Amino acid sequence: MPLPPSYSAASARAAGLTRGVLRGSRYLRLAHDLTVRLDDAIDECERLQLLASLLPPDAAFSHATAAALLGAPVDAPLRPHVVLTPRRVLPQHSGLVVHARRLGGPDVVVHRDLRLTSGAQTFLDLAAVLPPWELVAVGDALRRAGHMTAATIGERLSRAGRVRGVVRARACAPILSPLAMSRPESLMRYWLVTSDLPHPEPQVPVQDRWGRVVSHGDLGYPEWRVLLEYEGRQHADDEQFGRDIDRYSLMAAGGWLVLRFANRHVHGPTAVVERTRRALVSRGWRSPSS
Template sequence: MDDVELPLVYTWARARGAGVRRRQVAADGRRLTRGLYVSRAADDGLVTRCSAWTHVLPPDAAFGLSTAGALLGTDSIPLPEVEVVLRPRPVLPRRRGLTVHVRDLHAEDVIEVHGLRVTSGAQTFLDLAARLPPAELVATGDALLRGGQLTAAQLERRLARAGGVRGVVRARECAALLSGQAMSRPESLLRYWLVTSDLPVPEVQVPVLDRRGREVAHADLGYARYRVAVEYEGRHHAEPGQFDRDVDRYSLMAAGGWLVLRFARRHLGAPAVVVERTRRALLSRGWRPVG
């Protein structure tokens, strides 16, 4: 008997009902959970795995929390278990590899992404507020804004009806600090540390002008009044083309009288260092703390 053609995702019951033999399932499928398989011919990405989970979940299930964050394009790393959100019901699905959260979702709290039901940017932000530290929550909110998965109005509406749910206080505090102009998680972290310090609030994506008023560069963060720029440099800055562009950009900024502070990955665990070096730079340019 020839093997039966299998889809990319399938259940054990459906495969056996189509006449697929045990040895073919064992050879072809990667087992996600009891009775649920993804073909070895499919990629092992999150979208594929979530698509597979829809075969055993209730129709109203929505992928949420860290799983939603990843599907919505934030830099957050999802937990190993797929997280879904369901409305209250007498019996909740229980499977290895799945974490179920109960929420009283409204229609606007669920959107479609990659053909999947996913909690909206606002709902995801609120759910993660109970889990993430403030700096990471701001970075997540920035990413949602940057990716078009969240607006200030949407977040305001969701938080207005959040009542006393867990995490809502942190969500409201961090909502006021979000900026869709931050281009990466590290930039968001640097900005959070500076905004929550006693230093002036930095500007985002600050234009650097030459003597004729032409924009010759821009800074990730900065203080135009004091001509102090704060830059994060990831690994891509070491690439030859990018390195050459950076040299040119920093030369132009220096020629315009800018003092550039450059931070790297090693500084992401040292907020005090970032704040103190920025403080010293501002003091050198004439800033003085109030009081």
């Protein structure tokens, strides 16, 4: 008897496949009673599509699983997270983390042929488990990708009641920006916004002497001509390094003071805040308390 791409243990036995064969490299057990043939490589999205065939119609992937699929800077968990409408007995499965949520129509979307919690709902769910700086990085990414707007997150939080994480979500939502291009930029902006320094602007335009915009700084203070740049690993590439030299030369020629930060600087506030403070003071900024 021919088998479909995915099948149960009973179907496999009926087709004459032994347990030893199913444990071979051509087969992958996705869940307690769901096995697939590895004739073609299975990526995470395909794996979740197969797992979805085991779930009730009201199920939607959620939390870090939804965030990763929506392009947020989180790792997809080994055990996918799923939300179900509350019921007397909530189904459990060893291969899944199951949550009870009573969601409205706007709280679920279809993305890559999968039912997921919306960007705003995912942001709210993760607010219960992420520190605020990482939550801002997730929210920035969801806004940048168009999965969430200021209006949609505001609407979702307005009806969130007293759910776990809502206080953190409401505190972080006003900080979010679709202009942040990466997680490190979001972390840098979070440390500055929550300090006593002025709030930086993201993607600050840099002009040449003819007034043409020739570059953008990751973060900056146009009033004091201070820019902050994050240097990721891609900046070590020869071509990118050459482009960076041109950018920084243009910035300096325009009177900008450029602060450059690497990965080791952005995981806490000290380096970002104190170096920015010194740069701003050198350009004439004074703290209101001084």
